[in-house]
Amino acid sequence: MELRGLKSFHYSIFPHLYSRSLLTPSEIAALAEGDEFMFGSYEVQIQNPVDEPNAKQASGKPANTTLQPVQPPAAKISGIRSLKRPFSMVSSGESNPTNRHFVSPCGKIEKHDDWVIDEEEGNIGAGYVEGRIAHRLRPHQKEGIAFLYSRLKNECGGAILADEMGLGKSIQTIATCLALLKNKSLKIDKILIVVPSSLVDNWISEFRKWFPYGKFPAEAIRKVSDLRRHLSYLITPFIVCSYDMVLRYARHLFAIGFDVLICDEAHRLKNSNSKIRIMLENMNIQRRVLLTGTPLQNELAELYSLLDFAAPGKFGTPAEFMTLVEQGDCNELLDEIMLRRGANVNSKSLPPKHEYILYCRPSNLQMKLMEALCEDMFADPLTTILHLRTVANHPSLFLQKSLEIESKPKLREIIVEASKAKQAFTQNSGKLMVLGSLMEAFAQAKERVIVFSNFTQTLDMLESFCQNLAYEVLRLDGAVATKDRQKVIKQFNESKYYNTVLLVSTKTGGTGLNLIGASRLVLFDLDWNPANDLQAMARIWREGQMKTCHIYRLLLTGTIDEKILQRQIKKTGLHTIFDPEAQSAECKFRDEDLMEIFELSGDAESNTHRLLECDCGGDGTTIEEREDEDELEEEQEDIDDEEEKENENENEELDGDREDHEPEKDGNEEAHGNGDETTQDGTPKVSMGELNAWRHYSPESPAFPLFLRSAGFDPEIPPESLTFAMHYTSTF
Structure with a gap:
């Protein structure tokens, strides 16, 4: 020069x-x-x-x-x-x-030794990660990179990285692929990363974070002109595109000749007959990596489908796979293909997380509408279920369906009465009243908040509601163009106005997004699939979050909302196949009970707590704490007995009393032992280790004001429609 x-x-x-x-x-x-x-x-x-x-x-x-x-x-x-x-x-x-x-x-970055993943062996060179990247990796990420590399160095290798959300699956994948590219003996030149359209910018941002200088290794394909430009020179090793782009231009992508396929949010491929699954299989890319925080959502057949895509033929036919599961011989094979770690492996980097289940009393109008819907159901039960969920959010959302209401005289009568009553908008929804109390408390604490819902109409209603509370409202749903979503996220995360709320569609913004600008998140309604809710909750509790996180689930007491929660709990039993620790969370819901979806019990504090047959009294103590108290009481009783035994005059009387009472006590224990599956009134008993580990609070308990304060409510103005609450803290 x-x-x-x-x-x-x-x-x-x-x-x-x-x-x-x-x-x-x-x-x-x-x-x-x-x-x-x-x-x-x-x-x-x-x-x-x-x-x-x-x-x-x-x-x-x-x-x-x-x-x-x-x-x-x-x-x-x-x-x-x-x-x-x-x-x-x-x-x-x-x-x-x-x-x-x-x-x-490399700017001002210090030089660090390269990290050798795999020593040179035969004709295969050593695998290593550059020091400038390796020194910033956490131990669990290095473990993940070593696992992926060991699988992908083989020509037909495949793997599933199923870490929980927020553990850095992206950088583990990028670092592994860089090591593969550098090992010229493997002859890997081109890598295709397929992601949901909303995450294309996220992946490009991840690359920019690790490559701020020099030649940029990744290119995003958002439109056909991007693809033509890439085909003209073919020098960028990483191509990032959406599943939609693969469907449109699979033939052109096939012509490039990729060596490695990365599929983010890979649970989208669970249907083996879907078009996108068939397209990707026809591209004949031998090395495949599937990234998903929820490898098992509904049934084992879905897990088999993902495993068979990552490693075709390794698990046999679906019937053979089910046999392996039933015989308990599946875990060793799973360990070869899939790596899954929980958030506890990143404990030093994550703040405490508080989860709350808030049971909200239905308004009179909500109960009347639900009773009418259950008595005079629509021809399609699924339509009735959808209407029940709509009413649970707010009656006004159902009243907009005038054509369907015309065919139901009782519903019309209720609507006419409601219009005459002219009750306040907020008071017509128990969940909206509780949300209002939360939003006022968040505003005082200068906390930004995210609210998720499955329904666009509900988001519209919440937008108007939050604006009336003087909140700045941002939206992230299907109506927001893909190219603008990252701008919305950046605006929210960097907003200097604390009274800001981001309204998000669970389907659109529940996966892959980094929303650490807030530490408060509300699920206004639950999804039948627990994986979708878990994905949504992981948007704030992830790498980079500095504040303690608070996550709130809102349920309408005694209605379909509680049935959805119970169904979610039942589904979690599936995860024991690859998470042995989950076996302690045994679920005893019966399918027959979950089918009783059209039964209402709005006068109960919490139908779920009643089915648990928990004897906590709503004072916030856990089973372990109550057992410890019982042990202390027994020890004290033993001490008292010893003191009484010293009195010779009372010794015989005490022994006689003890002999009289012990047989009766044993009999009672046997009677209770035979009733594990049902409550005393014959209704099914629900038992799950996770819910039993939560703290349960009743408004009748003296501990309730303390709970309100810890949950962020103003204890001086308790929410009137809150009937019960459950609280769980995740700390490591």
């Missing part, structure tokens, strides 16, 4: 480049070894100044000027090598002006 005045000329490597350096002559004269400046879009670091004769001799074009690859020294490798050959800054001409190896500039 020759610096002359305000212009820079680069001869030896990039003769086509010509740029103004924006340096004055005095600044050029002051340059020394190690100094850095911008040359066009490149960041230049001075390796060694040379005198003019040698520079001109080096910049000439002798007969032999081909570039010879120079192996950089260990622990000094930086950036990505070219897909065709490594770059060198040393010419093979007669002069060697520096006689030193070039080291790519």
